Amino acid sequence: MxxxxxxxxxxxxxxxxxxxxxxxxxxxxxxxxxxxxxxxxxxxxxxxxxxxxxxxxxxxxxxxxxxxxxxxxxxxxxxxxxxxWEGRKLWGSLVNNSRNLALKIDSLVPVEDHQSRAFFKAMIPNFAYALKNHLRKSHKPNELTDLEEFPISELQQNEHIPLQYATAIFARVLALQKKGILFPEHLLLLNTELDSFMNICGACERIKNTPIPFSYxxxxxxxxxxxxxxxxxxxxxxxxxxxxxxxxxxxxxxxxxxxxxxxxEDPFGKDANDLPTDSICNTIRTSVGQVFN
Amino acid sequence: MxxxxxxxxxxxxxxxxxxxxxxxxxxxxxxxxxxxxxxxxxxxxxxxxxxxxxxxxxxxxxxxxxxxxxxxxxxxxxxxxxxxWEGRKLWGSLVNNSRNLALKIDSLVPVEDHQSRAFFKAMIPNFAYALKNHLRKSHKPNELTDLEEFPISELQQNEHIPLQYATAIFARVLALQKKGILFPEHLLLLNTELDSFMNICGACERIKNTPIPFSYxxxxxxxxxxxxxxxxxxxxxxxxxxxxxxxxxxxxxxxxxxxxxxxxEDPFGKDANDLPTDSICNTIRTSVGQVFN
Amino acid sequence: MxxxxxxxxxxxxxxxxxxxxxxxxxxxxxxxxxxxxxxxxxxxxxxxxxxxxxxxxxxxxxxxxxxxxxxxxxxxxxxxxxxxWEGRKLWGSLVNNSRNLALKIDSLVPVEDHQSRAFFKAMIPNFAYALKNHLRKSHKPNELTDLEEFPISELQQNEHIPLQYATAIFARVLALQKKGILFPEHLLLLNTELDSFMNICGACERIKNTPIPFSYxxxxxxxxxxxxxxxxxxxxxxxxxxxxxxxxxxxxxxxxxxxxxxxxEDPFGKDANDLPTDSICNTIRTSVGQVFN
Amino acid sequence: MxxxxxxxxxxxxxxxxxxxxxxxxxxxxxxxxxxxxxxxxxxxxxxxxxxxxxxxxxxxxxxxxxxxxxxxxxxxxxxxxxxxWEGRKLWGSLVNNSRNLALKIDSLVPVEDHQSRAFFKAMIPNFAYALKNHLRKSHKPNELTDLEEFPISELQQNEHIPLQYATAIFARVLALQKKGILFPEHLLLLNTELDSFMNICGACERIKNTPIPFSYxxxxxxxxxxxxxxxxxxxxxxxxxxxxxxxxxxxxxxxxxxxxxxxxEDPFGKDANDLPTDSICNTIRTSVGQVFN
Amino acid sequence: MxxxxxxxxxxxxxxxxxxxxxxxxxxxxxxxxxxxxxxxxxxxxxxxxxxxxxxxxxxxxxxxxxxxxxxxxxxxxxxxxxxxWEGRKLWGSLVNNSRNLALKIDSLVPVEDHQSRAFFKAMIPNFAYALKNHLRKSHKPNELTDLEEFPISELQQNEHIPLQYATAIFARVLALQKKGILFPEHLLLLNTELDSFMNICGACERIKNTPIPFSYxxxxxxxxxxxxxxxxxxxxxxxxxxxxxxxxxxxxxxxxxxxxxxxxEDPFGKDANDLPTDSICNTIRTSVGQVFN
Known part of the structure; x- marks a missing residue:
């Protein structure tokens, strides 16, 4: 932009x-x-x-x-x-949900559980970067934060990458419940944010893949x-x-x-008129980082 | 399309x-x-x-x-x-809800419960295919994945087919709760996605069956x-x-x-201007498959 | 229509x-x-x-x-x-919520509880018929299914009839909880659908009773x-x-x-341009009937 | 109107x-x-x-x-x-939420608890009347139902009156939980309706207090x-x-x-073009009264 | 304005x-x-x-x-x-959520817990003031209420200030749960309001930072x-x-x-056409103050 x-x-x-x-x-x-x-x-x-x-x-x-x-x-x-503008709203909503998820996890997961905190600190921004590149049909591993528990090398590059991140985040939340760190009501607190990731992804794909009707x-x-x-x-x-x-x-x-x-009408590229998705990804990484520090 | x-x-x-x-x-x-x-x-x-x-x-x-x-x-x-565009949003939302349901079930149902996992892996895409054909007033059993627990042969073909799939999915979720595999809070986590199936179906029927007012x-x-x-x-x-x-x-x-x-104004057919519902169904099957593997 | x-x-x-x-x-x-x-x-x-x-x-x-x-x-x-179109959406949403309520009740209430199942099978469509006639300022008892537990003869005809049906449905759900048939989380699962009935009714009344401003x-x-x-x-x-x-x-x-x-602008009557509320009511009765059989 | x-x-x-x-x-x-x-x-x-x-x-x-x-x-x-029209929707939504709150309370609070039932029967319509007058910058105690537990004489007339009513209603619901009459899940059932009161109030204030931009x-x-x-x-x-x-x-x-x-553009007054807020308040009082009888 | x-x-x-x-x-x-x-x-x-x-x-x-x-x-x-107008709606929604959060906390936190009540009484309006100034790229500590538990002097001025307030509010709510003052269902009651803070903040940032496309x-x-x-x-x-x-x-x-x-199109400044965010902040402080007294 x-x-x-x-x-x-x-x-x-x-x-x-x-x-x-x-x-x-x-x-x-x-x-x-x-x-x-x-x-x-x-x-x-x-x-x-x-x-x-x-x-x-x-x-x-x-x-x-x-x-x-x-x-x-x-x-x-x-x-x-x-x-x-709908595209812009979706990315704005990704910022909001990333921040809310981060601030909730920050309070819910005890300070001692370094590993879990590091996981979310890395994975929430990773989802945003993965989505940005997915919409541009590219894959840039160097923009993602590598994690021992979810190494970039194990990503299925031919499959849907944002979906793999969203799945991993949800699985981790459930694992925390099984360990007794999260209580049932906490799961419900996080549900809106967890749902939002794939909803935003799907809506961006819809905008990207649907030109106006051919005859028109x-x-x-x-x-x-x-x-x-x-x-x-x-x-x-x-x-x-x-x-x-x-x-x-x-x-x-x-x-x-x-x-x-x-x-x-396809606002997710790199043109002068496209949305600033790169800088939004940075905002997400910065905000999530600030919350966890 | x-x-x-x-x-x-x-x-x-x-x-x-x-x-x-x-x-x-x-x-x-x-x-x-x-x-x-x-x-x-x-x-x-x-x-x-x-x-x-x-x-x-x-x-x-x-x-x-x-x-x-x-x-x-x-x-x-x-x-x-x-x-x-509303039709497109509805089908986009079906993709989102199918993916979210799949990734939640994937974490919630233990890996050993092959049967349940196979059930959802087959039934979520089946709903999409059934809806697509329902909107075209056709029934194509060969597009559906057959399951021992819900064989295509037992579908009531003269009744509302997507409704039968949605009912079966909900029933299965409740059965998992009765067995103690799903906890109460997990049911609530899945509620949005389970509700969405018939909501999307009804909204598509509305678009399809309501031309603009006769006098107009x-x-x-x-x-x-x-x-x-x-x-x-x-x-x-x-x-x-x-x-x-x-x-x-x-x-x-x-x-x-x-x-x-x-x-x-009736975007669910097979014309050049209609929505790509066939390929959306494939996307759902692919995504759901990826999640469960 | x-x-x-x-x-x-x-x-x-x-x-x-x-x-x-x-x-x-x-x-x-x-x-x-x-x-x-x-x-x-x-x-x-x-x-x-x-x-x-x-x-x-x-x-x-x-x-x-x-x-x-x-x-x-x-x-x-x-x-x-x-x-x-808003009126059409509301009636479409009534179809969706009736179907979702029916398919949830169908799984939640055991097959043996014939009386409860018969209650919902009759009352969900009754609400739709009552609303249709309420919007036309008429009362047609012959369109309603009579029930021993909620006989048509006990309806307060001068009062708000759809409200009486919605109240009875909610009361029955709570009664099932008291009997231990429904668990707390099941109540929450049903909440959206139960709320929707009076929301739809109120929105239809709003459309019906509010012509554009007099001066305009x-x-x-x-x-x-x-x-x-x-x-x-x-x-x-x-x-x-x-x-x-x-x-x-x-x-x-x-x-x-x-x-x-x-x-x-008043789409709930019987004119050529009005919404097909009669046939929507039939759809609801048919769908609900299919779910419970 | x-x-x-x-x-x-x-x-x-x-x-x-x-x-x-x-x-x-x-x-x-x-x-x-x-x-x-x-x-x-x-x-x-x-x-x-x-x-x-x-x-x-x-x-x-x-x-x-x-x-x-x-x-x-x-x-x-x-x-x-x-x-x-947004103002009309808000008041329509107040009708819906008042009715839903009433019919839920009616089932949840036992028939013997006359005092609680009388409280809600009076306070739900009181909120509507208070809001109507608040938007007209007036205070008409004679339109409100007096209650021993929340006497009109103790209202802070210089403060936000609808806010006092909403606070009292929420406090009462919590008190019922403390007494064990309402269970935790019942609180959640009532949350949407309880939230809606101040949301509607704030939205009406927004419409009333924001003329179009000065330069325009x-x-x-x-x-x-x-x-x-x-x-x-x-x-x-x-x-x-x-x-x-x-x-x-x-x-x-x-x-x-x-x-x-x-x-x-300011539809809450008493002019020929304003919304029928007086008669909507009556509708709420009538409906709530019917539910509790 | x-x-x-x-x-x-x-x-x-x-x-x-x-x-x-x-x-x-x-x-x-x-x-x-x-x-x-x-x-x-x-x-x-x-x-x-x-x-x-x-x-x-x-x-x-x-x-x-x-x-x-x-x-x-x-x-x-x-x-x-x-x-x-969207900006105005967001600030109206901030008023609503601040009031609802205040009236819920007022009932949920016992009168004796002076410290917690003082915390929310100060922090809810602080968020609004912080957001207002954040959108104007300024920081005015004198508009914020200082608190022993969250002193202004410890704010990270170069980081996102509203985010720090939202994080602190959520953390406090969780702390009250850990002490047993709030029950699980109370957390869910507060979730909408707690989520809303960062959602409103993100939406205002979106409006502020996104001019219409360059080419246009x-x-x-x-x-x-x-x-x-x-x-x-x-x-x-x-x-x-x-x-x-x-x-x-x-x-x-x-x-x-x-x-x-x-x-x-950028309505958060101090011009004649901008939204009255200053007076909305005052409204929030007054309303929250009234609830807690």
């Missing part, structure tokens, strides 16, 4: 970050600019189509459908933003394409060569909305 | 998948095209209605109501999308029909024969929104 | 069901048609107001406010739809009225007698949105 | 209830009417500004911003409605004011004296939306 | 509070005014571009995109408002800038020097929406 101050207007207006939609759309903007130039040249200089041609009124279509396309794209971006996505792209391809035809008679920046700018606006939506 | 990369613009624009609304709407697009052609011919060549006829101003209606129809259809699609659906279709049927009349005087592609394209946009809404 | 297939376009376009807004609005459509006819006759034939009259520009108001009225009505319908409803109706009453004045000069179908159709659209909203 | 039938169109259109926005906005409508009249007189008769003056095109601004102002006001009203409210009012003040200037040249009803009606629409929003 | 009465229209329209967007946007309004003046002078007096220039039709772009920009900005403001924010600012910079060009031919107030006002509207959004 790019860390930025939303109040710095100047920087936003004149600086083109590599995640800026202007740069992402550049090839398209150039193509549509070239297309408009050629079309304008042909109509004005070559075919010399007059102002009374019916084709001029094709701009009626752009007015009539201007509202639908705007609304569809604004809703599209908002739906994508909702997923992004396909329809939107076809609509934008036809709308912009016919745009110069209708406006060339009133704008002449000015139609070129006009079409490029309109396409920039509509295309940006679609591109932003595509960027933010 | 079609698996696709939302960033492949070219493919989306020029490829017409069989789930594409262009193909679904083809007969309608052809009819409305023919209707516009005949109307244009009659008005221009035969009746020779002049530009000063009042009928030309009927396009005022299309401007005035253009906003309402756009907004209704965009909201319609969004409501349908919300159902689709009927009103929308009448509105689209009258709007498009009168569309060429108003625009024929400014566009002449260009009115034909104009009307066809406008109908394509409005019709697509309605067709997409109809496609995605 | 009318059961229908949303994909049958032909039927929707050409068939006017008695719940169709066309039929509901018929008297209004005829009145506004007559009004427009008279006005058109007076302006065109009698007063002979020319095209340069200021009054013609009153249509500027209709453009300027066209967006507000559209948006208000679309939001109005969506709010009503949200209530309708009054304002909307006045707005639609003035908007449509002045509509012919502005458009008569460009459309002449064509203004009559124009005004009738615009009123049909705006009025339908308000009428649909009024229909669906 | 005014109790009304939303289907009585005639009454709504021609009857001006004292809560009607027409009456609330009357002074403003008259002022803006007078302002428009004077302006029209000056421009038409005195200054004789011609149709070719630039000032006429100021109406371009009203078209360009017409959409923003409409959308802002419609969203404003919807946000206010959401608060109103200030901005909206300035926008409406400038928009309407400049409205006659732009339209006077096409409408002449007809601009007067035109401006008054547009202001009526925009002003009503803001006024309705202000009315309904 | 500024405390205000939303019904005082006069004050809102004519009074420019220092948080008013007019004052915040002043430098921008002056710049864009100067820019428009220079441009108008150049076009009208110097370059003398005629009315038939193509450049005049650039206003077509402003119509076509007027809807997108309006909708984007209105949605932007609404998203920011949703965060602001950057895109919006570029869009507003280009839209307003080109605005005078299109309208200068119909409005001449009147284009100056026109452009300034349009920019005021669009800019205000963005500025309001930026103001309210």
């Amino acid at each position: 790019v860390d930025y101050n939303p109040k710095e207007w100047f920087r936003f207006i004149f600086y083109f970050h590599k995640a800026d939609t202007v740069r992402k759309l550049m090839p398209w903007l150039l193509s549509i600019g070239a297309y408009s130039t050629i079309l304008a040249f042909l109509i004005i200089e070559y075919w010399k189509i007059g102002e009374d041609a019916d084709v001029r009124n094709i701009s009626l279509m752009h007015s009539l459908l201007g509202f639908v396309i705007s609304m569809l794209l604004v809703f599209r971006t908002n739906t994508a933003y909702d997923r992004w 996505s396909s329809f939107l792209k076809k609509f934008i394409f036809v709308y912009c391809i016919t745009l110069p035809i209708g406006y060339i008679f009133s704008l002449h060569y000015l139609v070129i920046p006009f079409v490029v700018f309109v396409f920039y606006i509509l295309g940006s909305l679609e591109v932003i939506a595509e960027e933010i | 079609v698996d696709y990369n939302p960033k492949e613009w070219f493919r989306f624009i020029f490829y017409f998948h069989k789930a594409d609304t262009v193909r679904k709407l083809m007969p309608w697009l052809l009819s409305i095209g023919a209707y516009s052609t005949i109307l244009a011919f009659l008005i221009i060549e035969y009746w020779k209605i002049g530009e000063d006829a009042d009928v030309r101003n009927i396009s005022l209606m299309h401007s005035l109501l253009g906003f309402v129809i756009s907004m209704l259809l965009v909201f319609r699609t969004n409501t349908a999308y919300d159902r689709w 659906s009927s009103f929308l279709k009448k509105f689209i029909f009258v709007y498009c049927i009168t569309l060429p009349i108003g625009y024929i005087f400014s566009l002449h024969y260009l009115v034909i592609p104009f009307v066809v394209f406008v109908f394509y946009i409005l019709g697509s929104l309605e067709v997409i809404a109809e496609e995605i | 009318v059961d229908y297939n949303p994909k049958e376009w032909f039927r929707f376009i050409f068939y006017f069901h008695k719940a169709d807004t066309v039929r509901k609005l018929m008297p209004w459509l005829l009145s506004i048609g007559a009004y427009s006819t008279i006005l058109a006759f007076l302006i065109i034939e009698y007063w002979k107001i020319g095209e340069d009259a200021d009054v013609r520009n009153i249509s500027l108001m209709h453009s300027l406010l066209g967006f507000v009225i559209s948006m208000l009505l679309v939001f109005r319908t969506n709010t009503a739809y949200d209530r309708w 409803s009054s304002f909307l109706k006045k707005f639609i009225f003035v908007y449509c009453i002045t509509l012919p004045i502005g458009y008569i000069f460009s459309l002449h007698y064509l203004v009559i179908p124009f005004v009738v159709f615009v009123f049909y659209i705006l009025g339908s949105l308000e009428v649909i909203a009024e229909e669906i | 005014v109790d009304y039938n939303p289907k009585e169109w005639f009454r709504f259109i021609f009857y001006f209830h004292k809560a009607d926005t027409v009456r609330k906005l009357m002074p403003w409508l008259l002022s803006i009417g007078a302002y428009s009249t004077i302006l029209a007189f000056l421009i038409i008769e005195y200054w004789k500004i011609g149709e070719d003056a630039d000032v006429r095109n100021i109406s371009l601004m009203h078209s360009l911003l017409g959409f923003v102002i409409s959308m802002l006001l419609v969203f404003r009203t919807n946000t206010a409605y959401d608060r109103w 409210s200030s901005f909206l009012k300035k926008f409406i004011f400038v928009y309407c003040i400049t409205l006659p200037i732009g339209y006077i040249f096409s409408l002449h004296y007809l601009v007067i009803p035109f401006v008054v009606f547009v202001f009526y629409i925009l002003g009503s939306l803001e006024v309705i929003a202000e009315e309904i | 500024v405390d205000y009465n939303p019904k005082e229209w006069f004050r809102f329209i004519f009074y420019f509070h220092k948080a008013d967007t007019v004052r915040k946007l002043m430098p921008w309004l002056l710049s864009i005014g100067a820019y428009s003046t220079i441009l108008a002078f150049l076009i009208i007096e110097y370059w003398k571009i005629g009315e038939d220039a193509d450049v005049r039709n650039i206003s077509l772009m402003h119509s076509l995109l007027g809807f997108v920009i309006s909708m984007l900005l209105v949605f932007r403001t609404n998203t920011a408002y949703d965060r602001w 924010s950057s895109f919006l600012k570029k869009f507003i800038f280009v839209y307003c910079i080109t605005l005078p060009i299109g309208y200068i031919f119909s409005l001449h020097y009147l284009v100056i107030p026109f452009v300034v006002f349009v920019f005021y509207i669009l800019g205000s929406l963005e500025v309001i959004a930026e103001e309210i």
